[in-house]
Amino acid sequence: EEVVEECHIDINTDDCDGCEKCSIACPNNVFILVDEVSSVRDAQVCKRCRVCVAICPNDCITVN
Ligand code: SF4
Ligand code: SF4
Numbered sequence: 001e002e003v004v005e006e007c008h009i010d011i012n013t014d015d016c017d018g019c020e021k022c023s024i025a026c027p028n029n030v031f032i033l034v035d036e037v038s039s040v041r042d043a044q045v046c047k048r049c050r051v052c053v054a055i056c057p058n059d060c061i062t063v064n
Contacts, residue, residue, distance in 0.1 A: 007043045008046070008063060009030065009040050009043050009064075010061070010062040010064070011037075011038050011039065011040065011061055012058075012061075013038075013060070015058040016037045016038050016058065016060045018036035018038065019057065020038070021055045021057065022038055022061060023038060027047070028045045028046060028047055029045065030043065030045060030052070031052070038060070038061075046063070048063055050063050
């Protein structure tokens with residue numbers, strides 16, 4: 001049976017303005033812009049460095 005893990009990266013899309021700073025800064029290419037809002041492309045490649053959390057000007061991103 002497949003176990004789907006809950007994503008540990010949360011993006012507050014209401015506050016995201018699509019600046020792409022997170023996707024540019026992430027060393028592991030976790031994010032992708034979809035409809036001018038940042039989305040998680042692949043959470044499995046995240047190393048939990050939290051560079052994205054630090055760089056987002058709108059405090060949209062939480063990494064647990
Ligand atoms: S914590 Fe690091 S690796 Fe994970 S999404 Fe943010 S910048 Fe990328
Ligand atoms: S850095 Fe923040 S505001 Fe900019 S695209 Fe990423 S989540 Fe959205």
